[in-house]
Amino acid sequence: MYREQQITLGLFYCQNVPESREENRQALEEEFGKSLRLFPIPCSGRLEPVHLLKALERFADAAFIITCPVGACRYFEGNHRAKKRVERTRKILSDIGMEPERVGIAIGSKEAPKTLAQQAREIFREISLLGPSPVFGQE
Amino acid sequence: MPSKYAIHTLAVPHRFKSVSRSGIIAWEEGCLKCAVCVKKRCVYGVYDNRDLDPMQMIDSIDNQCMNCLRCIQGCPKELIHKSLNPEYKALGDSYWAPDIIAKLWYQAETGKIPVSGAGYPGPFSGPGFDSMWTDMSEIVRPTRDGIHGREYISTAIDLGRTTRHISFDEEKGLESGSARILDIPLPIILRTPTFGAISKDTINGWTRAAKGLGTLMALPQKMISSTPEGSAPWVIPMISPEESGAPAITEETRVAEVPWNEEVSGLVGEMEDRYPSLLMSVRLPMDHRAEERALVLAEDGVSIIHMEAAWNGVSMGGDGGFLKDGIRSVHLRLVEAGIRDEITLLSSGGIAMAEHVPKAIICGADGVFVDFPILIALECRMCRRCTKGLSCPVEIQGASPSWVASRVRNLVGAWHNQLLEVMGAMGIRDARRLRGEVGRAIFFEELDRATFGSMGQVEEGCELE
Numbered sequence A: 001m002y003r004e005q006q007i008t009l010g011l012f013y014c015q016n017v018p019e020s021r022e023e024n025r026q027a028l029e030e031e032f033g034k035s036l037r038l039f040p041i042p043c044s045g046r047l048e049p050v051h052l053l054k055a056l057e058r059f060a061d062a063a064f065i066i067t068c069p070v071g072a073c074r075y076f077e078g079n080h081r082a083k084k085r086v087e088r089t090r091k092i093l094s095d096i097g098m099e100p101e102r103v104g105i106a107i108g109s110k111e112a113p114k115t116l117a118q119q120a121r122e123i124f125r126e127i128s129l130l131g132p133s134p135v136f137g138q139e
Numbered sequence B: 001m002p003s004k005y006a007i008h009t010l011a012v013p014h015r016f017k018s019v020s021r022s023g024i025i026a027w028e029e030g031c032l033k034c035a036v037c038v039k040k041r042c043v044y045g046v047y048d049n050r051d052l053d054p055m056q057m058i059d060s061i062d063n064q065c066m067n068c069l070r071c072i073q074g075c076p077k078e079l080i081h082k083s084l085n086p087e088y089k090a091l092g093d094s095y096w097a098p099d100i101i102a103k104l105w106y107q108a109e110t111g112k113i114p115v116s117g118a119g120y121p122g123p124f125s126g127p128g129f130d131s132m133w134t135d136m137s138e139i140v141r142p143t144r145d146g147i148h149g150r151e152y153i154s155t156a157i158d159l160g161r162t163t164r165h166i167s168f169d170e171e172k173g174l175e176s177g178s179a180r181i182l183d184i185p186l187p188i189i190l191r192t193p194t195f196g197a198i199s200k201d202t203i204n205g206w207t208r209a210a211k212g213l214g215t216l217m218a219l220p221q222k223m224i225s226s227t228p229e230g231s232a233p234w235v236i237p238m239i240s241p242e243e244s245g246a247p248a249i250t251e252e253t254r255v256a257e258v259p260w261n262e263e264v265s266g267l268v269g270e271m272e273d274r275y276p277s278l279l280m281s282v283r284l285p286m287d288h289r290a291e292e293r294a295l296v297l298a299e300d301g302v303s304i305i306h307m308e309a310a311w312n313g314v315s316m317g318g319d320g321g322f323l324k325d326g327i328r329s330v331h332l333r334l335v336e337a338g339i340r341d342e343i344t345l346l347s348s349g350g351i352a353m354a355e356h357v358p359k360a361i362i363c364g365a366d367g368v369f370v371d372f373p374i375l376i377a378l379e380c381r382m383c384r385r386c387t388k389g390l391s392c393p394v395e396i397q398g399a400s401p402s403w404v405a406s407r408v409r410n411l412v413g414a415w416h417n418q419l420l421e422v423m424g425a426m427g428i429r430d431a432r433r434l435r436g437e438v439g440r441a442i443f444f445e446e447l448d449r450a451t452f453g454s455m456g457q458v459e460e461g462c463e464l465e
């Protein structure tokens, strides 16, 4: 698979993340172009390892989830569960010999809430060190 | 009697997984591992062949779920939840609401009338067309053997102008040239929307659909080269004075459109003289001057007036008026002047649902232009990414002309059936007779004024206790 961009991020986020409405999403996509694919989900607990792994398999160099702050989940334990699932996915990645840092979670903070755009930029900074994923590297 | 006009539809699947209204959230943690899990008992089997579309991250369970909620109620540990999908809520805007978009998708896919099930949970009145209620009192009679039954309900309308009286020439023959009429089998004309990730194939498909339906497709001059060969009679070229290049009108063109300006009547006369069977339509922005301008146009002998409202049906003049009131005022003005029957009045802007067609006609239009629904029929999400140069999530530009044509055919087929239902229920068997029939509708504002108008007013000098 040939891709032009250096790094592509698949970013899932819970609908409670501040400034994560459709207009914010489009503004971010305008800024990052094809290197960012955004997936709003009703609750971060909806995320399963298969989502992250499929993203890594098909298009992403890294796949992250942004959740609402601990204790703020509408479904009580969604973000808590998302964290466990990310850990499980990381384990799978290291078992198959990939960097576990390619998946990650950003848990919102009640005291210092960050917008979707701020978090996306931080995650980009974090993953820029990783380089392109070996999944797409062989061609 | 001519053979019955019918639109034959055939299910045409989506190209992409559609955004579902709600999603299932199922926890794994805490699962009791019951011998027979509620998921296994799903009557629709949605959990069995679960599949994830990795590019859109759409889980097949959400599209297949029929909302019976058995699994949610049945799980002993209450691990399954259902939640509104944030992507669904973000579809469209306040006018092109998610439910309208989803219903248009359904109609374009199946060609069937959407049925929402028992009970109506929504409000009884709202802004725009929602403040009109149509009369359904005759629902038992004409539809006795169905809308396609023995009784013929005609949805055909005439475009063009008629004369006030017949005149004869010296040889006692009928003076010709005064009446110019084109009839189309349904009061719906297609028109390109003002945005959309469309390509030559899309335009080709839309034009094919218009031809197949026997109606017309209005296209800006520069798009006409994308229409298939031999489709000129079904195309309405929207001529813009600024645009140069090949003239868009051929001998075969039956209707053409020009935007309104002070001298437009002269141009219209010239064109109609040059092409003996051509009907000219003048596109008039809907605002507070529309009444006056329409009257002048009618007196000048223009054949068709197209009243254009904005994409959400509101006035172009920024005064907040809605299409239905705009049509009504122009229609009534022409009636008062005694020349309503000499001219055709079409309207566009904000026609989003099948019921808007009969409602616009009741307000006084002869027919309507449908624009965004023919884009939404192609799975458009009204996200407006195309207007910012972003990629279209449903790659409309890549759809084949035949797919486009069948989707639009399905949509119009479903609308036509709803029009027949509504007309049947009103006891009206000819769409031409529905025009201006305000007796077949109740206007909420009028009812509200008549019932509560005198109440709740505090007379001066009176103290409320």
Ligand code: SF4
Pocket (backbone or CB within 6 Å): B195, B196, B197, B198, B379, B380, B381, B382, B383, B384, B385, B386, B387, B391, B392, B393, B394, B395, B396
């Ligand atoms: S889906 Fe969005 S990008 Fe595609 S045509 Fe519709 S509004 Fe434009």
